[in-house]
Amino acid sequence: MPELPEVETLRRELTKAVKAKTVKDFWTDWPKNVKPSASTVKTKIKGKIILDIRRRAKILIIKLSGGNFLLIHLKLTGQLIYQPKKLPATSYKLIAGGHPQKGGLDNLPNKFTHYIFSFSDGAKLFFNDLRKFGWVKLVSKLQADKLVSDFGIEPFTRDFTLKKFTEILQRYPNRKIKQILLDQTLISGLGNIYCDESCFAAKILPTRIARMLKEQEIKRLFLVIPKILKLAIDKKGTSADTYVQLDGSQGGMIPYLKVYGRQKQKCKRCRGLIHKIKLNGRGTHFCNSCQH
Numbered sequence: 001m002p003e004l005p006e007v008e009t010l011r012r013e014l015t016k017a018v019k020a021k022t023v024k025d026f027w028t029d030w031p032k033n034v035k036p037s038a039s040t041v042k043t044k045i046k047g048k049i050i051l052d053i054r055r056r057a058k059i060l061i062i063k064l065s066g067g068n069f070l071l072i073h074l075k076l077t078g079q080l081i082y083q084p085k086k087l088p089a090t091s092y093k094l095i096a097g098g099h100p101q102k103g104g105l106d107n108l109p110n111k112f113t114h115y116i117f118s119f120s121d122g123a124k125l126f127f128n129d130l131r132k133f134g135w136v137k138l139v140s141k142l143q144a145d146k147l148v149s150d151f152g153i154e155p156f157t158r159d160f161t162l163k164k165f166t167e168i169l170q171r172y173p174n175r176k177i178k179q180i181l182l183d184q185t186l187i188s189g190l191g192n193i194y195c196d197e198s199c200f201a202a203k204i205l206p207t208r209i210a211r212m213l214k215e216q217e218i219k220r221l222f223l224v225i226p227k228i229l230k231l232a233i234d235k236k237g238t239s240a241d242t243y244v245q246l247d248g249s250q251g252g253m254i255p256y257l258k259v260y261g262r263q264k265q266k267c268k269r270c271r272g273l274i275h276k277i278k279l280n281g282r283g284t285h286f287c288n289s290c291q292h
């Protein structure tokens with residue numbers, strides 16, 4: 001599952017690729033996941049210009065001329081692949097993002113391709129999705145605003161303050177800290193990998209109960225969250241879940257992961273052993289020597 005840094009990286013690359021382009025056509029063989037309907041989307045986005053691409057949590061929000069917004073969620077296995085207008089074979093270039101499938105980039109469109117956006121200059125954006133949980137929605141500005149407000153605080157905005165973060169923890173005093181961090185209605189976009197990494201950086205066990213956290217610990221956690229996410233964006237995401245960037249290369253965050261996926265290995269901070277447990281069904285990694 002792509003996490004916030006991966007989707008943010010994808011958003012940046014995609015903006016460079018398709019901003020100011022005019023949509024020529026839309027095709028799908030999986031209309032079930034297109035809202036309000038495939039034919040409406042096709043009619044309403046035709047001839048529209050891509051003005052901007054934003055992100056809320058893990059949803060890409062594409063602003064179109066004429067006032068509507070096209071939303072894309074990659075869910076578990078979605079992948080966006082941008083193909084510029086076909087060039088001579090020698091200079092042919094393919095860039096991809098999201099969750100890769102074996103052979104997913106070959107001979108596009110292929111069996112994984114369920115949505116295609118075509119542009120007036122001949123470029124195409126393929127949405128491949130092995131498990132078909134991803135979706136495409138066309139919404140009005142009002143609906144886009146409503147959707148945006150359903151998510152919690154974004155760690156990169158000014159809204160994310162120590163005061164608000166503390167209030168969130170106080171609202172759920174009996175929940176485990178990782179449970180709170182993972183709740184998208186409280187804090188938006190912090191997925192499994194970066195929850196574990198944030199807890200490690202703050203030297204706090206993910207299993208701690210919120211009300212037991214000292215003021216200093218809350219502050220440490222508050223300070224590390226944006227840092228961890230920024231590092232991940234700078235390194236263009238994680239390939240732990242076989243995630244690739246828009247240009248098809250693997251994410252560069254892997255060497256920087258301290259606990260995620262490192263079970264039974266030595267802690268990079270104290271040489272203790274990294275443990276992996278299940279917490280509310282999610283694989284949870286920590287060092288119980290230097291995290292308390």
Ligand SMILES: [Zn+2]
Nearest residue numbers: 267270287290
């Ligand atoms: Zn340790």
